[in-house]
Amino acid sequence: MTATNNKKKTSLYDLGYNPIIDKIRQQKKLEAWEIGRVTAEHKERYSVKNENGEYESEIIGNLRFTVQNRLDFPAVGDWVTISGYDDSKALIHHILYRKNALKRQAVGKKGETQIIATNVDYAFIVEAVNRDFSINRFERYLAICYDANIEPVLILNKIDLLLETELNELVKKVKKRIPKVLLVLTSCNNEKGLLKIQKLIQKGKTYCFLGSSGVGKSSLINLISKNSYMKTGEISYSTDRGKHVTSHRELIVLEQGGILIDNPGMREVGVTDVKKGLENSFELITELSSKCKYKNCSHEHEKGCAVLLALQEGKIDNESYTNYLKMEKERKHFQYTEAEKRQQGKKMSKMIKQYKKGKKMGE
Numbered sequence: 001m002t003a004t005n006n007k008k009k010t011s012l013y014d015l016g017y018n019p020i021i022d023k024i025r026q027q028k029k030l031e032a033w034e035i036g037r038v039t040a041e042h043k044e045r046y047s048v049k050n051e052n053g054e055y056e057s058e059i060i061g062n063l064r065f066t067v068q069n070r071l072d073f074p075a076v077g078d079w080v081t082i083s084g085y086d087d088s089k090a091l092i093h094h095i096l097y098r099k100n101a102l103k104r105q106a107v108g109k110k111g112e113t114q115i116i117a118t119n120v121d122y123a124f125i126v127e128a129v130n131r132d133f134s135i136n137r138f139e140r141y142l143a144i145c146y147d148a149n150i151e152p153v154l155i156l157n158k159i160d161l162l163l164e165t166e167l168n169e170l171v172k173k174v175k176k177r178i179p180k181v182l183l184v185l186t187s188c189n190n191e192k193g194l195l196k197i198q199k200l201i202q203k204g205k206t207y208c209f210l211g212s213s214g215v216g217k218s219s220l221i222n223l224i225s226k227n228s229y230m231k232t233g234e235i236s237y238s239t240d241r242g243k244h245v246t247s248h249r250e251l252i253v254l255e256q257g258g259i260l261i262d263n264p265g266m267r268e269v270g271v272t273d274v275k276k277g278l279e280n281s282f283e284l285i286t287e288l289s290s291k292c293k294y295k296n297c298s299h300e301h302e303k304g305c306a307v308l309l310a311l312q313e314g315k316i317d318n319e320s321y322t323n324y325l326k327m328e329k330e331r332k333h334f335q336y337t338e339a340e341k342r343q344q345g346k347k348m349s350k351m352i353k354q355y356k357k358g359k360k361m362g363e
């Protein structure tokens with residue numbers, strides 16, 4: 001007899017579980033644990049989903065004690081082990097699987113990293129054609145995606161707001177600077193564009209939407225998920241004082257297969273130490289760098305700089321070059337600040353240890 005229940009249960013595989021994660025679960029000897037995927041985070045409280053439902057979760061004290069830095073805390077997209085302590089609540093014990101993490105510099109915290117999402121296969125980088133459209137920003141997102149081994153897709157949204165000639169002009173500019181990345185043109189009433197995005201989405205793969213606030217990410221997600229998202233978008237967390245707060249669910253499973261991650265719009269996308277990301281985003285500059293006279297060439301003023309030569313000959317786009325230099329400086333600054341902070345942290349813990357030792361001896 002076949003079940004007639006038309007409300008299909010979400011399986012772990014619908015959420016992106018696969019044989020690789022299964023193998024790691026075995027290797028780590030965590031098969032006995034119930035597992036799930038983090039769908040939202042709100043001030044160290046997490047929503048974790050699996051085939052039995054969605055749990056409001058916290059990390060166990062032990063895990064909190066052993067984490068060395070912010071990056072060791074769970075993030076949206078992570079696979080975690082959980083134990084339930086009532087119908088809707090659970091405790092997170094381990095991060096089971098994190099193949100990659102999309103990162104940016106934490107806003108207002110120099111040298112600190114913030115995770116945007118983890119276990120992401122593709123990124124949909126959205127910009128609206130009207131609101132401070134910028135190819136520099138596209139390149140910035142590309143750098144953070146490539147750094148995390150995430151395949152990017154550029155989405156030019158709200159094309160209804162431009163005349164065809166204006167749009168063609170814009171597309172030409174984008175393609176000239178970023179020739180190798182797939183570019184999709186769409187708007188919320190453009191069936192062709194929406195279908196194109198839908199066709200890119202495969203079962204079991206995770207897609208993260210990136211872009212500034214107001215570019216139309218949520219509208220696109222609603223249309224792609226046929227509005228099921230809006231109805232189920234809000235989740236509720238109880239705080240320490242028992243008060244309930246609602247938060248935005250960030251990871252959703254599509255009925256037709258595929259997992260989407262939405263993010264609150266980002267005003268700033270500071271890069272971390274994205275060496276690999278920059279190398280992959282600016283292939284030509286990277287290739288030419290090996291031909292520069294000096295190994296540590298900054299490509300700004302050195303004699304025998306192959307990048308500057310190519311720039312003079314018009315082989316490299318001037319704005320792309322300037323954007324590259326800006327991000328390379330940002331990257332180096334991040335690297336330096338992070339190292340300095342780590343050093344300070346070490347000094348501090350040494351001082352605390354010595355202080356405790358001294359106290360013991362004096363007892």
Ligand SMILES: Nc1nc2c(ncn2[C@@H]2O[C@H](COP(=O)(O)OP(=O)(O)OP(=O)(O)O)[C@@H](O)[C@H]2O)c(=O)[nH]1
Nearest residue numbers: 158187188189212213214215216217218219264265
């Ligand atoms: N003209 C036009 N307006 C759109 C389109 N898509 C969305 N909008 C409008 O743009 C505004 C922002 O859309 P959202 O979908 O909320 O944008 P968002 O990127 O999710 O914004 P955040 O949630 O702040 O990150 C809304 O007023 C939408 O109605 C479009 O294709 N064309």
Ligand SMILES: [Zn+2]
Nearest residue numbers: 292297299305
């Ligand atoms: Zn050079």
